[in-house]
Amino acid sequence: GGGGGGGGGGGGGGAASSSGATVSGPSAAKGDDAQVGVSASDIAGTYEYIKPASWEKSTQTLELRADGTCSYREEGKTAMETFVSTGTGTWSVKGENMMAFFPQLTKEMNFKSKSMVPGIESGSAAQTNVTVPIKVHELVNAPKHGSNKWRVKQ
Numbered sequence: 001g002g003g004g005g006g007g008g009g010g011g012g013g014g015a016a017s018s019s020g021a022t023v024s025g026p027s028a029a030k031g032d033d034a035q036v037g038v039s040a041s042d043i044a045g046t047y048e049y050i051k052p053a054s055w056e057k058s059t060q061t062l063e064l065r066a067d068g069t070c071s072y073r074e075e076g077k078t079a080m081e082t083f084v085s086t087g088t089g090t091w092s093v094k095g096e097n098m099m100a101f102f103p104q105l106t107k108e109m110n111f112k113s114k115s116m117v118p119g120i121e122s123g124s125a126a127q128t129n130v131t132v133p134i135k136v137h138e139l140v141n142a143p144k145h146g147s148n149k150w151r152v153k154q
Helices: 136-140
Strands: 045-051 056-064 069-078 081-094 097-111 123-135 150-152
Touching: 056 097, 069 097, 097 136, 123 136
Parallel strands: none
Antiparallel strands: 045 056, 045 150, 056 069, 069 081, 081 097, 097 123
8 A cells, every 4th residue: 555755855866666665764855865956746757668678578667656656567578477567665866866665566477388497486476675766867858769768658
């Protein structure tokens, strides 16, 4: 579920993230760390990052909400598996960076064939306390097209 937190830092950011935790203390700083002339509303929105690589294709989607919460989803496939990672969290701006924090990202993996490696099998795995930093200028100036960079989701 997810508490507010962060508040967007009062200024432009540069990364993406997702989480359900409430941010408090120094990490919830307003204005002080914000990039001048950029507000949370300037970068709140939905972004995607397309990786068209032949060995691992994936699409990451990051939604930054004006209330300081965010969500993250990555769908991808490799020669051996398909996977989906999801999580919710909070985001804020720290200087030139947008920091998205996710208490937990859950990755669901489905292997295309039986793995020959013991312990490697289809199922889910969790990563905890994941931070995704993105340069504020990459979000403020995000294009609508292109791959291997954050872009505005259409």
